[in-house]
Amino acid sequence: MPLGRVIEEPVPLAAGRVSLRVxxxxxAEPLRQLLVNNRGWLQRWEATHPSGRxxxxGSTSMRPTIRLYRKQLKAGSGVPFVVLFDNTVVGQLSISELSGGALQSSQIGYWISEHVAGQGIAPTAVALAMDYVFTVLGLHRVEICIRPENTASLRVVEKLGMRSEGRRNAYIHIDGDWRDHECFVALREEGPMLxxxxxGGGSRV
Incomplete structure (x- = not known):
């Protein structure tokens, strides 16, 4: 296992009207419907397969994907959350690329529905997840990689005061092509993030 141990299912994490739970x-159906309703909002940032397949x-049931997510939790390789606002599912957040040993690192990816954007949900959800990574999982480092065109996500890491470590060229296949990403980092000793x-965070980007 990446962490060398099973990850216990976390209790819900909450701050005000925003919460995360596994x-x-x-x-499955609420998430599928959100993905359908947000095609225009999310498509530019969605991972794709280089083969075109x-x-x-949102075009198929989310149940098989959710089963896979939960297997990753049991395997110690990822922690899959839904993002809730006023107890309603409005997006997803995943902690992935979990590494133990000498690295003690992880990555976070997330999306929220357009209809609740601009209310501080994403920064709060990310801060909750990062504090969980640092305090419960005990890891040293969190990365968030963002396309340079994604101004909304860049604002999230700015609010959290995350440090830029530069550009990763052609890093992930997104929306039909290999896309550059900017890498932002926070370390455990820089927290707590919430x-x-x-x-007020403080811009370090």
Missing amino acids: VRPRD SVVP ARLER
Whole structure:
């Protein structure tokens, strides 16, 4: 296992009207409907397969994907959350690329529905997840990789005061081509992240 141990299913994490909980089978249809409703909002940022054989998000049931996510939790390789606003599912957040040993690192990826954008949901959700990574999983480092055109996500890492470590060229296949990404990092000793966000963060990008 990447961490050398099983990850216990975390209790829900909450701050105000925003919360995270591990994805469940009952989330399949709400998530599928959000993906359908947000095609225009999300398509530019969605991962695709270089072969062109990608499945359009929302076009099939989410149940097999959710089963895979939950297997990753049991295997210690990832922690899959849904993002809730006022107890309603409005997006997803995943902690992935978990590494133990000498690296002690992870990555976070996320999306929220357009209809709730601009209300501080994404920065709060990311801060909750990062504090979980640092305090519960005990890891040292979190990375978030963002396309340079994604101004909304760049604003999230700016609010959290994350540090830029530069561009990764042709890093991930997104929306039909290999896309550059900017890498932003926070370390455990720089937290807690939710408190930093509430203080106003501070731009370090």
